[in-house]
Amino acid sequence: xxxxxxxxxxxxxxxxxxxxxxxxxxxxxxxxxxxxxxxxxxxxxxxxxxxxxxxxxxxxxxxxxxxxxxxxxxxxxxxxxxxxxxxxxxxxxxxxxxxxxxxxxxxxxxxxxxxxxxxxxxxxxxxxxxxxxxxxxxxxxxxxxxxxxxxxxxxxxxx
Ligand SMILES: CC(C)(COP(=O)(O)OP(=O)(O)OC[C@H]1O[C@@H](n2cnc3c(N)ncnc32)[C@H](O)[C@@H]1OP(=O)(O)O)[C@@H](O)C(=O)NCCC(=O)NCCS
Numbered sequence: 001x002x003x004x005x006x007x008x009x010x011x012x013x014x015x016x017x018x019x020x021x022x023x024x025x026x027x028x029x030x031x032x033x034x035x036x037x038x039x040x041x042x043x044x045x046x047x048x049x050x051x052x053x054x055x056x057x058x059x060x061x062x063x064x065x066x067x068x069x070x071x072x073x074x075x076x077x078x079x080x081x082x083x084x085x086x087x088x089x090x091x092x093x094x095x096x097x098x099x100x101x102x103x104x105x106x107x108x109x110x111x112x113x114x115x116x117x118x119x120x121x122x123x124x125x126x127x128x129x130x131x132x133x134x135x136x137x138x139x140x141x142x143x144x145x146x147x148x149x150x151x152x153x154x155x156x157x158x159x
Contacts, residue, residue: 001058007053009042015032018063018064027080053066070102074111075102076113077111086121091121099111113126132145
Protein backbone atom coordinates (compact mmCIF):
# COMPACT_ATOMS: atom_id res chain seq x y z
CA UNK A 1 0.00 0.00 0.00
CA UNK A 2 1.36 3.39 -1.05
CA UNK A 3 0.51 6.52 0.88
CA UNK A 4 1.86 10.04 1.19
CA UNK A 5 2.74 11.14 4.70
CA UNK A 6 4.47 13.93 6.57
CA UNK A 7 8.17 13.53 7.30
CA UNK A 8 9.38 13.43 10.91
CA UNK A 9 12.82 13.61 12.62
CA UNK A 10 13.08 9.80 12.67
CA UNK A 11 13.24 9.85 8.85
CA UNK A 12 16.66 11.53 8.56
CA UNK A 13 18.65 8.36 7.80
CA UNK A 14 16.04 7.14 5.31
CA UNK A 15 16.03 10.51 3.56
CA UNK A 16 19.80 10.14 3.16
CA UNK A 17 19.32 6.68 1.62
CA UNK A 18 16.84 8.14 -0.87
CA UNK A 19 19.22 10.98 -1.85
CA UNK A 20 22.07 8.67 -2.80
CA UNK A 21 23.40 6.46 -5.60
CA UNK A 22 21.63 6.18 -8.99
CA UNK A 23 18.71 8.34 -7.82
CA UNK A 24 21.00 11.38 -8.11
CA UNK A 25 22.01 10.74 -11.73
CA UNK A 26 19.83 13.46 -13.25
CA UNK A 27 19.54 15.78 -10.27
CA UNK A 28 22.90 17.54 -10.52
CA UNK A 29 23.81 17.06 -6.88
CA UNK A 30 25.80 14.76 -4.62
CA UNK A 31 24.72 12.47 -1.77
CA UNK A 32 22.94 14.10 1.15
CA UNK A 33 24.90 14.37 4.39
CA UNK A 34 23.50 14.05 7.91
CA UNK A 35 23.28 17.79 8.57
CA UNK A 36 21.62 18.49 5.24
CA UNK A 37 19.11 15.68 5.77
CA UNK A 38 18.25 16.95 9.25
CA UNK A 39 17.74 20.48 7.88
CA UNK A 40 15.68 19.07 5.02
CA UNK A 41 13.32 17.25 7.38
CA UNK A 42 13.07 20.29 9.65
CA UNK A 43 12.17 22.52 6.70
CA UNK A 44 9.61 19.99 5.49
CA UNK A 45 7.77 20.17 8.80
CA UNK A 46 8.08 23.95 9.37
CA UNK A 47 4.89 26.01 9.38
CA UNK A 48 3.51 28.05 7.69
CA UNK A 49 4.63 26.39 4.51
CA UNK A 50 4.68 27.13 0.81
CA UNK A 51 6.09 23.74 -0.15
CA UNK A 52 4.40 20.45 0.61
CA UNK A 53 7.02 17.77 1.09
CA UNK A 54 5.62 14.30 1.61
CA UNK A 55 7.26 10.99 2.25
CA UNK A 56 6.21 8.20 -0.10
CA UNK A 57 5.47 5.33 2.26
CA UNK A 58 5.22 1.80 0.84
CA UNK A 59 3.98 -0.54 3.53
CA UNK A 60 5.95 1.29 6.23
CA UNK A 61 9.09 1.77 4.11
CA UNK A 62 9.98 5.38 3.25
CA UNK A 63 10.65 4.75 -0.45
CA UNK A 64 10.84 8.32 -1.70
CA UNK A 65 9.87 11.95 -1.40
CA UNK A 66 7.52 14.07 -3.45
CA UNK A 67 7.41 17.86 -3.36
CA UNK A 68 4.68 20.25 -4.37
CA UNK A 69 5.89 23.85 -4.43
CA UNK A 70 2.93 26.20 -4.19
CA UNK A 71 4.90 29.44 -3.74
CA UNK A 72 3.78 30.66 -7.18
CA UNK A 73 0.30 30.78 -8.71
CA UNK A 74 1.09 27.50 -10.46
CA UNK A 75 2.40 24.58 -8.42
CA UNK A 76 5.59 22.73 -9.31
CA UNK A 77 6.02 19.03 -8.67
CA UNK A 78 9.22 17.01 -8.21
CA UNK A 79 10.04 13.60 -6.77
CA UNK A 80 12.75 11.09 -6.03
CA UNK A 81 12.53 7.36 -5.34
CA UNK A 82 15.16 5.23 -3.63
CA UNK A 83 16.88 3.15 -6.29
CA UNK A 84 15.83 -0.26 -4.97
CA UNK A 85 12.14 0.69 -5.26
CA UNK A 86 12.17 1.65 -8.95
CA UNK A 87 10.00 -0.01 -11.56
CA UNK A 88 7.03 -0.93 -9.38
CA UNK A 89 4.72 1.96 -10.17
CA UNK A 90 5.48 3.75 -6.91
CA UNK A 91 6.33 7.12 -8.50
CA UNK A 92 3.28 7.02 -10.73
CA UNK A 93 1.02 6.42 -7.73
CA UNK A 94 2.68 9.19 -5.74
CA UNK A 95 2.41 11.70 -8.59
CA UNK A 96 -1.23 10.81 -9.15
CA UNK A 97 -2.00 11.23 -5.43
CA UNK A 98 -0.13 14.54 -5.32
CA UNK A 99 -2.10 15.87 -8.27
CA UNK A 100 -5.35 14.94 -6.56
CA UNK A 101 -4.15 16.72 -3.41
CA UNK A 102 -3.16 19.83 -5.38
CA UNK A 103 -6.39 20.05 -7.31
CA UNK A 104 -8.86 18.90 -4.67
CA UNK A 105 -7.39 20.02 -1.33
CA UNK A 106 -5.33 23.06 -2.38
CA UNK A 107 -7.58 24.16 -5.27
CA UNK A 108 -4.53 24.59 -7.49
CA UNK A 109 -5.50 24.85 -11.16
CA UNK A 110 -2.16 24.04 -12.83
CA UNK A 111 0.77 21.85 -11.80
CA UNK A 112 4.04 21.95 -13.72
CA UNK A 113 6.97 19.55 -13.77
CA UNK A 114 10.19 19.01 -15.71
CA UNK A 115 12.90 16.41 -16.16
CA UNK A 116 16.18 16.12 -17.98
CA UNK A 117 15.75 14.99 -21.59
CA UNK A 118 17.66 11.77 -20.95
CA UNK A 119 15.51 10.86 -17.91
CA UNK A 120 12.97 8.76 -19.82
CA UNK A 121 11.52 7.09 -16.72
CA UNK A 122 10.49 10.42 -15.24
CA UNK A 123 8.77 11.43 -18.46
CA UNK A 124 6.90 8.14 -18.54
CA UNK A 125 5.75 8.70 -14.95
CA UNK A 126 4.46 12.18 -15.75
CA UNK A 127 2.59 11.11 -18.87
CA UNK A 128 1.03 8.12 -17.11
CA UNK A 129 -0.13 10.44 -14.32
CA UNK A 130 -1.95 12.83 -16.66
CA UNK A 131 0.71 15.42 -17.52
CA UNK A 132 1.09 16.81 -21.03
CA UNK A 133 4.46 17.85 -22.45
CA UNK A 134 4.59 21.58 -23.19
CA UNK A 135 8.10 22.17 -24.48
CA UNK A 136 11.84 21.62 -24.35
CA UNK A 137 14.54 24.03 -23.25
CA UNK A 138 18.04 23.86 -21.83
CA UNK A 139 18.16 20.07 -21.78
CA UNK A 140 14.82 19.73 -19.97
CA UNK A 141 11.36 18.60 -21.04
CA UNK A 142 8.54 20.64 -19.51
CA UNK A 143 5.07 19.39 -18.60
CA UNK A 144 1.80 20.63 -17.17
CA UNK A 145 -1.36 19.10 -15.71
CA UNK A 146 -4.58 21.04 -15.26
CA UNK A 147 -7.29 20.49 -12.70
CA UNK A 148 -9.73 18.87 -15.06
CA UNK A 149 -7.17 16.31 -16.25
CA UNK A 150 -9.36 13.43 -15.11
CA UNK A 151 -12.05 14.47 -17.57
CA UNK A 152 -9.72 15.02 -20.51
CA UNK A 153 -7.33 12.10 -20.16
CA UNK A 154 -6.96 8.79 -18.40
CA UNK A 155 -4.23 8.53 -15.77
CA UNK A 156 -2.94 4.97 -15.82
CA UNK A 157 -2.00 4.65 -12.15
CA UNK A 158 -3.76 2.02 -10.05
CA UNK A 159 -2.69 2.69 -6.47
C1 LIG B 1 12.02 8.66 -12.23
C2 LIG B 1 11.63 7.81 -11.02
C3 LIG B 1 10.94 8.71 -10.01
C4 LIG B 1 10.69 6.69 -11.46
O1 LIG B 1 10.22 6.00 -10.31
P1 LIG B 1 9.49 4.57 -10.45
O2 LIG B 1 8.79 4.30 -9.17
O3 LIG B 1 10.48 3.58 -10.92
O4 LIG B 1 8.41 4.88 -11.61
P2 LIG B 1 7.20 3.93 -12.06
O5 LIG B 1 7.53 2.52 -11.73
O6 LIG B 1 5.95 4.51 -11.52
O7 LIG B 1 7.17 4.14 -13.65
C5 LIG B 1 8.38 4.07 -14.38
C6 LIG B 1 8.03 3.98 -15.85
O8 LIG B 1 9.15 4.41 -16.62
C7 LIG B 1 9.51 3.39 -17.52
N1 LIG B 1 10.94 3.51 -17.74
C8 LIG B 1 11.95 3.07 -16.96
N2 LIG B 1 13.12 3.43 -17.50
C9 LIG B 1 12.84 4.12 -18.62
C10 LIG B 1 13.62 4.77 -19.62
N3 LIG B 1 14.96 4.78 -19.53
N4 LIG B 1 12.99 5.37 -20.64
C11 LIG B 1 11.65 5.39 -20.71
N5 LIG B 1 10.83 4.83 -19.79
C12 LIG B 1 11.45 4.18 -18.78
C13 LIG B 1 9.07 2.10 -16.85
O9 LIG B 1 8.97 1.05 -17.78
C14 LIG B 1 7.74 2.56 -16.28
O10 LIG B 1 6.75 2.64 -17.29
P3 LIG B 1 5.65 1.45 -17.49
O11 LIG B 1 4.90 1.32 -16.20
O12 LIG B 1 4.80 1.93 -18.61
O13 LIG B 1 6.43 0.21 -17.82
C15 LIG B 1 12.86 7.18 -10.37
O14 LIG B 1 13.58 6.50 -11.38
C16 LIG B 1 13.78 8.17 -9.66
O15 LIG B 1 13.58 8.48 -8.49
N6 LIG B 1 14.79 8.69 -10.38
C17 LIG B 1 15.75 9.59 -9.76
C18 LIG B 1 15.14 10.94 -9.41
C19 LIG B 1 14.48 11.57 -10.60
O16 LIG B 1 14.90 11.38 -11.73
N7 LIG B 1 13.43 12.33 -10.28
C20 LIG B 1 12.73 13.06 -11.27
C21 LIG B 1 13.45 14.34 -11.51
S1 LIG B 1 12.47 15.39 -12.50
